[in-house]
Amino acid sequence: MKVLDLCCAHGHGFEGWFASEDDFQAQLSGGLLECPLCADRLISRRPSAPRLNLSGAREPAAAGTTAAAPPAPAAGAAAAAAGHQPPAALQALWLQAVKHVLDSTVDVGERFPEEVRRIHYGETEHRGIRGQATPEQRAELADEGIEVMALPMPAGLKGPVQ
Known part of the structure; x- marks a missing residue:
């Protein structure tokens, strides 16, 4: 089994198992990857x-040195507060929003x-809906004052959400 790091044209990184x-190569050339x-x-x-599995192999510690403390979690929180979240965190937030x-x-x-x-015209009860509309249909809705938003749905989320 090969685990590959893949990336789309928009910079979203993900793993693929082959x-x-x-x-x-067959899946890539056949357009089966997305x-x-x-x-x-x-x-x-x-x-x-x-990825190497070295089981119990460890580097020997140098004499007279102590183990370093793990990095403080505050560094990640500070980066998030400053608006600089790593791409994986942003991807997870986006997926969470789509699931919602x-x-x-x-x-x-x-x-x-x-x-x-x-x-919009009050002919039926107000409720949250989603579906498909062409760009022309979205433009017509906008002309009528009806605001809609296109939300790309990854194929992985179109089935049961885990």
């Missing part, structure tokens, strides 16, 4: 360090433009 290098965050299919392989949208809305599919109009 039976072999040939399996990875970013779990944005569904981009332009995937590239990032350099990665080999999925959990708190009803999927009306291709009927989205009609349903959102019915809600």
Whole structure:
């Protein structure tokens, strides 16, 4: 089993597990790989360090030295407070937000433009909905004063959310 570090054209990093290098190449050339965050299919392989299982092997400690204390967790909190979160943390927050949208809305599919109009004009009860709309349909809704937002759904979230 090969574990590869992959990246989409938008810079989202993720892992891929493949039976072999040939399996990875076949999936890549067949367009079967996509970013779990944005569904981009332009995937590239990032350099990665080999994973070695050295079981009980340890470096001997130099005489007269003491073990260093683990890094303080406040460093990460300070970076987050300053607005400089690592990409993995931002990706996790984005996925959490998408999961919240999925959990708190009803999927009306291709009927989205009609349903959102019915809600906007008071023909049906107000509720959170999601679905599909073309760019032209979104422009028509905006012309009517109905605000909608396109939210790309990664294929991994379209099924059961774990």
